[in-house]
Amino acid sequence: MKIIDAYWEKRNLGVDCMEIVLQEDDSISEVEEQLLRLKAGYLVLKIPSGMPKAMCMAERLGYRFIEGSIEVTNNLQPYPLPPLVERLNAKISHKPMSAADIEIMYAEISKGMFTTDRISMDPHFTPEQAARRYINWIDDELQRGSIAYKVVNKDKDIGFFIYKETALGICYPFLVGMYEKYAKSGLGIVAIYKAMEEACNRGMKQVSTVLSTNNRATVRIHSMLGYVFEKINYVYVKHTNGGTDDDESRKIR
Amino acid sequence: MMTNLEKYDDAFMTTFQVDTGNLNNTLVYQAISTWDSVGHMTLIASLEETFSISMDIEDIIDFSSYLKGKEILGKYGVYF
Numbered sequence A: 001m002k003i004i005d006a007y008w009e010k011r012n013l014g015v016d017c018m019e020i021v022l023q024e025d026d027s028i029s030e031v032e033e034q035l036l037r038l039k040a041g042y043l044v045l046k047i048p049s050g051m052p053k054a055m056c057m058a059e060r061l062g063y064r065f066i067e068g069s070i071e072v073t074n075n076l077q078p079y080p081l082p083p084l085v086e087r088l089n090a091k092i093s094h095k096p097m098s099a100a101d102i103e104i105m106y107a108e109i110s111k112g113m114f115t116t117d118r119i120s121m122d123p124h125f126t127p128e129q130a131a132r133r134y135i136n137w138i139d140d141e142l143q144r145g146s147i148a149y150k151v152v153n154k155d156k157d158i159g160f161f162i163y164k165e166t167a168l169g170i171c172y173p174f175l176v177g178m179y180e181k182y183a184k185s186g187l188g189i190v191a192i193y194k195a196m197e198e199a200c201n202r203g204m205k206q207v208s209t210v211l212s213t214n215n216r217a218t219v220r221i222h223s224m225l226g227y228v229f230e231k232i233n234y235v236y237v238k239h240t241n242g243g244t245d246d247d248e249s250r251k252i253r
Numbered sequence B: 001m002m003t004n005l006e007k008y009d010d011a012f013m014t015t016f017q018v019d020t021g022n023l024n025n026t027l028v029y030q031a032i033s034t035w036d037s038v039g040h041m042t043l044i045a046s047l048e049e050t051f052s053i054s055m056d057i058e059d060i061i062d063f064s065s066y067l068k069g070k071e072i073l074g075k076y077g078v079y080f
Helices: A008-013 A028-037 A052-060 A083-091 A099-110 A127-143 A188-201 A216-224 B004-016 B037-051 B057-062 B066-074
Strands: A002-005 A017-021 A042-048 A064-074 A092-096 A147-153 A156-163 A165-167 A175-178 A206-212 A228-239
Touching: A008 A017, A008 A127, A017 A028, A028 A052, A042 A052, A052 A064, A052 A228, A064 A216, A083 A092, A083 A188, A083 B037, A083 B057, A092 A188, A099 A127, A099 A147, A099 A156, A099 A175, A127 A147, A127 A156, A127 A175, A147 A188, A156 A188, A175 A188, A188 A206, A188 A216, A188 B037, A206 A216, A216 B037, B004 B037, B004 B066, B037 B066, B057 B066
Parallel strands: A017 A042
Antiparallel strands: A002 A017, A042 A228, A064 A206, A064 A228, A092 A147, A147 A156, A156 A175
């Protein structure tokens, strides 16, 4: 078991957060003892698939299931794209963002671009908090050397991806999004493929990323693009500072 | 021999696994879980093959509903 002080969530969400990641050989009774000792307003517990006793323990301690988290990889071997996707991909380009482009991306994210992550779907948090968390995350990563790319159709920016290299030869495009006007264009698959193309251009050997099971569309895209599903974690959360689980107030978007 | 409308409807029903009752003005992108990016590409590819056409990227982007799709196909000589 790993216990991580997710101090960055204080800035993002205004709460103290601890993330607990279980390992497959953890003793359930020892994990339970540790969990009972943790003090934080927001607890995030990640349980590898195949540990039903840990899942029951989490529920007994008041944790609630919020998403499955799937680690996927693609070894960037030649893989046949559907002909239509290949045709569209040839017409769409990607370019590194300028400072002005980054501001446009942040404005688009602030409109509520992402709605399926565990923060967006949690009634204890607001859509504004979820959007701010993404912006802060991108900001941090850009300062660490990640690169923001815009995806362009003719002269129009339609979306973006953030390119990060995590280890020798491994690329982690941790965020891909479509701008509001193109959110229903069907071109999400091309934006995701553009990140793979950039990884290829840079001589990467593998692309690795994490998907939420709440985002069925992106799971389907990665499956179509030949990604291998490596590992699944079930993610549970617990709020210890009260608040409400009532989702009615959040149906305004 | 199938009419253009029957061919059009068949592409939707096969791609999205819906029945004729779903084929109306409320059927828009993301209104059903199967009409996502992958579903959109599958639908467009199916329509292109069925009607022997090649759609412009702008039309693929604008193809946002069952109704709008009929209008767009008219640009390619497919009438209903």
